[in-house]
Amino acid sequence: MFHFSGHGSLVLDKERDTADGLNGTLVPHDASLPPNGGVVKDIMGHTLFLLMYALPTENVTVVLDCCYSGGSKRGNFAVRSRNG
Numbered sequence: 001m002f003h004f005s006g007h008g009s010l011v012l013d014k015e016r017d018t019a020d021g022l023n024g025t026l027v028p029h030d031a032s033l034p035p036n037g038g039v040v041k042d043i044m045g046h047t048l049f050l051l052m053y054a055l056p057t058e059n060v061t062v063v064l065d066c067c068y069s070g071g072s073k074r075g076n077f078a079v080r081s082r083n084g
Contacts, residue, residue, distance in 0.1 A: 001061045002052070008066035009042055017046075024068035 004026055013023040025042035033040060052060050 001063075003063040003065075005065040008064075008068035009040075010068050011040060011042060011044070013046075015046065026064070026066060 006029075007027040009025045009027050010022045011025055013021055015023075024045040025040070026045075026048065027042050031041045048062075052062065
C-alpha cells in the first residue's frame with residue numbers, strides 16, 4: 001500500500017507521452033522552486049509508476065489525495081470511486 005496526501009503539481013514532460021505535454025507530480029515536503037529555473041524535487045508521476053511496476057507483486061494499492069493525480073492511471077491499474 002502506498003498513500004500520499006499532499007500537494008500535486010504539473011511540470012513539462014520531456015518524454016511528451018501526454019497530449020498536453022505535462023506530467024503530474026507529487027510535491028514532497030522539502031520541495032522548492034529553483035530561483036532561476038531548473039530541476040524541481042517533485043516526484044514525477046512516471047517515476048511513481050515505474051517504482052510500483054518494479055514491485056514483485058500484482059497486489060498494490062495506491063491512494064493519491066492530491067491535485068493532478070489523475071494521470072497516475074497507467075498500465076492495468078483500476079480506479080474505483082463513487083460519485084460525491
